[in-house]
Every structure is written in C-alpha cells, then in structure tokens.
Amino acid sequence: MNRCRRYEERKIINIILENHFEKFKQYKLPSIKSKEMRQHIINVIEKALNCGNIEHAI
Numbered sequence: 001m002n003r004c005r006r007y008e009e010r011k012i013i014n015i016i017l018e019n020h021f022e023k024f025k026q027y028k029l030p031s032i033k034s035k036e037m038r039q040h041i042i043n044v045i046e047k048a049l050n051c052g053n054i055e056h057a058i
Contacts, residue, residue: 010051017049 025042032038 014049014051017045021045021049 024045029038029041032041
C-alpha cells in the first residue's frame with residue numbers, strides 16, 4: 001500500500017470519528033463501567049483525530 005492511499009484511509013477514518021464521536025460519548029461511553037477505560041477510549045480517539053495536525057505536535 002502506498003503512502004497516498006494510507007493517507008486517504010486515515011482521512012476517511014478521521015471523518016467518521018469526527019462525525020460520530022460526540023454521539024458515541026453521549027450514548028455508549030456511559031455504559032462502560034470502568035472509568036479508566038472510558039478515559040482511555042476518549043484519549044485514543046482524540047489522539048487519532050489530532051493525528052497529522054501540526055498544532056498538536058509534541
């Protein structure tokens with residue numbers, strides 16, 4: 001798989017996450033009993049959304 005195709009796939013995944021993350025947080029996260037797991041999921045998704053964003057570079 002070439003770089004351009006991977007970039008396009010990442011873009012599509014980010015669009016899906018952006019469009020559905022708020023609903024997911026509102027409706028699905030509360031059903032997860034472990035507070036640590038809920039926070040971990042939020043952190044992972046936020047990192048994915050910020051991937052490639054120079055403003056969030058470390």
